[in-house]
Amino acid sequence: MSVFSFLRPPRLGFRNLPTNPWLIGLTVVAIVLVLALVIGLPLHFLVFDQKPHYYQTSFRIPRVEYSSELEKAHSEVKASITSQVDDIFRKSNLKGQYIKSHVVRFRSSTDGLKADVLLKFQFASADNENKIRKMAEKILHHNLKDGTQYLEADGSSPYLQAISTTEAEHRINSGCGLGIDPSFLTERISNGGTFSQKAAWPWQASLQVDRHHICGASLISDQWLLTAAHCFNNNRNPRLWTATFGTTLRPALMRRNVRSIIIHENYASHKHEDDIAVVLLSTPVTFSEDVRTVCLPEATFEALPQSNVVVTGWGASKESGPIPNKLREAKVEIISNDVCNRIDVYGGAVSSGMICAGFLSGKIDACEGDSGGPLVIPENRLWYIIGIVSWGIGCGKENKPGLYTKVTRYRDWIKWKTNL
Numbered sequence: 001m002s003v004f005s006f007l008r009p010p011r012l013g014f015r016n017l018p019t020n021p022w023l024i025g026l027t028v029v030a031i032v033l034v035l036a037l038v039i040g041l042p043l044h045f046l047v048f049d050q051k052p053h054y055y056q057t058s059f060r061i062p063r064v065e066y067s068s069e070l071e072k073a074h075s076e077v078k079a080s081i082t083s084q085v086d087d088i089f090r091k092s093n094l095k096g097q098y099i100k101s102h103v104v105r106f107r108s109s110t111d112g113l114k115a116d117v118l119l120k121f122q123f124a125s126a127d128n129e130n131k132i133r134k135m136a137e138k139i140l141h142h143n144l145k146d147g148t149q150y151l152e153a154d155g156s157s158p159y160l161q162a163i164s165t166t167e168a169e170h171r172i173n174s175g176c177g178l179g180i181d182p183s184f185l186t187e188r189i190s191n192g193g194t195f196s197q198k199a200a201w202p203w204q205a206s207l208q209v210d211r212h213h214i215c216g217a218s219l220i221s222d223q224w225l226l227t228a229a230h231c232f233n234n235n236r237n238p239r240l241w242t243a244t245f246g247t248t249l250r251p252a253l254m255r256r257n258v259r260s261i262i263i264h265e266n267y268a269s270h271k272h273e274d275d276i277a278v279v280l281l282s283t284p285v286t287f288s289e290d291v292r293t294v295c296l297p298e299a300t301f302e303a304l305p306q307s308n309v310v311v312t313g314w315g316a317s318k319e320s321g322p323i324p325n326k327l328r329e330a331k332v333e334i335i336s337n338d339v340c341n342r343i344d345v346y347g348g349a350v351s352s353g354m355i356c357a358g359f360l361s362g363k364i365d366a367c368e369g370d371s372g373g374p375l376v377i378p379e380n381r382l383w384y385i386i387g388i389v390s391w392g393i394g395c396g397k398e399n400k401p402g403l404y405t406k407v408t409r410y411r412d413w414i415k416w417k418t419n420l
């Protein structure tokens, strides 16, 4: 035997392969497992592990002055900003990862108007977050450097800052009054009330005892609801109440316990006077497209007679009728207190703390179970709560429109109780 025989490669022939069927089976299973791990794991991270990633940045917008018009949900300036950012990224190497942008705030500064914008990307966690952020920075810098664009880079650094998905989604969703596009009022004539679309009225809550719907309510912050005092005529114990959110009562999208119920000090049930209450939830809601606040109007805001407004709720479609599972909406009109106090209407029972809305011809109206819910009006494309469903004689009767607590009248009381 040669002294170098140990250098010879071992013989690999078919003779060395296992012949035992068990061993063959085991080998095949082992190979399949290894292949599944080697191919499957990276594939999983590449395809199925895609997660949203948000970056915050700010742009300077020369030649535009700050005004409250900018804050409208669908302002032209917001649209111009997002369309330019979309354009830049959809032509870039990050077009596969870029999802969209949101303007979350405008600020006026010494060198002009600034817009804080969140950029949403989606990529697998295997991708290097830092690398994508740097690429996005380069793309923005390259596209904005010549100053010919609508947007300019804001000099302050860091240019892009990663923020958590929770924080980003909170900032995007926590603005008030963002429901259905108010142009639906002129486009669609709903007669007699119709079922609402998902996320159309995301401030609408259901107040329940033993999981039974009792009243409507409106979300005015992540922890406060605005409703009617008379909802608590039979039961004032907060521990027995829960609030649900989402368009269906069953299943509810979200449920919260109630910590406290604050009823107006002068609430007089026999006259329906000061029919207002605020409810503190035990834990704050999580904002989303389906759960958001309604805007509170200034005390000086006045809704003119004949304005188009919307009342929503799970109230009955007729007196003593059943409660629907899906939220309904009805377009109604503001009626002046003078008309409402006519002898053939409510003959003087309508006080200055109430708003009248509906039609003297009847038919479209709030009804039992709608109580406590919102009457909303669009202003600058955002929805404001101007009324709380309070009372009326019957439902949809001729010359007996719905009566609502006039929210502007109680604006200071709401501030006093909730600090909102």
Ligand code: 4AZ
Pocket (backbone or CB within 6 Å): 365, 366, 367, 368, 369, 370, 371, 389, 390, 391, 392, 393, 394, 395, 396, 401, 402, 403
């Ligand atoms: C109620 O019983 C009720 N038509 C609510 C609103 C109206 C009437 C009754 C208005 O809760």
